[in-house]
Amino acid sequence: MTILQQLIAANKRGEKQGIYAVCSAHPLVLEAAILQAKQDSSYLLIEATANQVNQFGGYTGMLPTDFIAFVEQLATEQGFAVDKLILGGDHLGPVCWCDEDAGSAMQKAEQLIAGYVAAGFKKIHLDTSMRCADDDAILADETVAIRAAQLCAVAEKTAVDTFGHSDLVYVIGTEVPPPGGADEHIDTLAVTQTAHVASTLALHHDAFLQLGLSSAWQRVVGLVVQPGVEFDNTQVFDYDSSKAQQLKQYITTVEGIAFEAHSTDYQTPVAYQQLVNDHFAILKVGPELTFALREALFALSHIEDALIGTEQCSHLRTVVDADMQQFPKNWQRFYQVEQSLQQLYRRFSFSDRIRYYWGQQGNKNAVETLFSNLQKQPIPLPLLSQYMPLQYLAVRNKTLQNNPKSLVLHHIMQVTSRYADACFKQ
Numbered sequence: 001m002t003i004l005q006q007l008i009a010a011n012k013r014g015e016k017q018g019i020y021a022v023c024s025a026h027p028l029v030l031e032a033a034i035l036q037a038k039q040d041s042s043y044l045l046i047e048a049t050a051n052q053v054n055q056f057g058g059y060t061g062m063l064p065t066d067f068i069a070f071v072e073q074l075a076t077e078q079g080f081a082v083d084k085l086i087l088g089g090d091h092l093g094p095v096c097w098c099d100e101d102a103g104s105a106m107q108k109a110e111q112l113i114a115g116y117v118a119a120g121f122k123k124i125h126l127d128t129s130m131r132c133a134d135d136d137a138i139l140a141d142e143t144v145a146i147r148a149a150q151l152c153a154v155a156e157k158t159a160v161d162t163f164g165h166s167d168l169v170y171v172i173g174t175e176v177p178p179p180g181g182a183d184e185h186i187d188t189l190a191v192t193q194t195a196h197v198a199s200t201l202a203l204h205h206d207a208f209l210q211l212g213l214s215s216a217w218q219r220v221v222g223l224v225v226q227p228g229v230e231f232d233n234t235q236v237f238d239y240d241s242s243k244a245q246q247l248k249q250y251i252t253t254v255e256g257i258a259f260e261a262h263s264t265d266y267q268t269p270v271a272y273q274q275l276v277n278d279h280f281a282i283l284k285v286g287p288e289l290t291f292a293l294r295e296a297l298f299a300l301s302h303i304e305d306a307l308i309g310t311e312q313c314s315h316l317r318t319v320v321d322a323d324m325q326q327f328p329k330n331w332q333r334f335y336q337v338e339q340s341l342q343q344l345y346r347r348f349s350f351s352d353r354i355r356y357y358w359g360q361q362g363n364k365n366a367v368e369t370l371f372s373n374l375q376k377q378p379i380p381l382p383l384l385s386q387y388m389p390l391q392y393l394a395v396r397n398k399t400l401q402n403n404p405k406s407l408v409l410h411h412i413m414q415v416t417s418r419y420a421d422a423c424f425k426q
Helices: 003-012 027-040 064-077 102-119 141-163 194-210 241-251 269-277 287-307 316-326 339-348 361-375 381-387 389-396 404-424
Strands: 019-023 044-049 085-092 123-126 169-172 220-224 258-261 280-285
Touching: 003 220, 003 258, 003 280, 019 027, 019 085, 019 404, 027 044, 027 064, 027 287, 027 404, 044 064, 044 123, 064 085, 064 102, 085 102, 102 123, 102 141, 123 141, 141 169, 141 194, 194 220, 194 241, 220 280, 241 258, 241 269, 269 280, 269 404, 280 287, 280 404, 287 316, 287 361, 287 381, 287 404, 316 339, 316 361, 361 404, 381 389, 389 404
Parallel strands: 019 044, 019 280, 044 085, 085 123, 123 169, 169 220, 220 258, 258 280
Antiparallel strands: none
């Protein structure tokens, strides 16, 4: 039994245990997550999404093998045991090629799955919920299940061919929120009905067995449903446990499987505890982590403005925004607002499309200049209090070093600590 299977079993027994999945490729975010796990003496689940990392490089430029080497190097540098890392692939399916016909998109999805498994990823989210160019307007659940089974067959074969056996665990589901949160304003949000859960499980079970995947079915640990949590550019839908009680009761009757909750970013500490208690044993977080990164970097840039002459300043906020305007592909369709509001959304939206731009060389240079400028001497405490009050208190309490990188990591860990408290410390 894998670590995730053990954790799911404990959660299903009523123990207040869960695990959160860090869905990010930013080195500072990952370093903060590793430090959190090291502090908690816990396992750390890190997931790469199909659009971040794939056989063509994704928007990070990394292949699956590159990502694993990258994460393991960060862990080693922080003194965190590599065998306590769990690597997962998120939204693995035709998501990156939905503008192509299903045959072509699925062929690329099979290559994607094979690459992830051969690289050593162990948790595989089979996401075939999106329609391709030649699909019907509404993709049938049966089709989703059949395609998921096809990808599972590729994963199992790759695991056996590469490692001699398969210890992969899988997450399935047809009610999958879009990667990175909703791409438009949300007015209402409905919790998944138990009848739909039962149908989804039955369809996937049958599709798996049709392809001789009974062993793999025993390693399905998660089902993605809509628990009533989501966020868009400016609002957050908070978890209401009372509306998910039927889901909670139903999943207790399903052996070995708990719920995986996507888009749990920006929920309250109490909500995270309730989610874990209601058998949403896997909590996914991504944009809130880079949102916190951006908050910290922007705060430091305001401090820099107060300390450093204009010619030496990084001008971080201006540099990144100019880059976003020059290359609008990664934000424009998500921010369909008046011109006067576009800068507000580019910089501060909960969906945090700015995360796609930190890897650009000019923006990396701006961050390096910012850090260099503020490393020359400790930041004056009044400025730290003004722009980073929580870090100010930690510095005063001598639990945090007053240098820019430490301040950024501490701010990101304000997010990871809320997840850790719900998953490991209830």
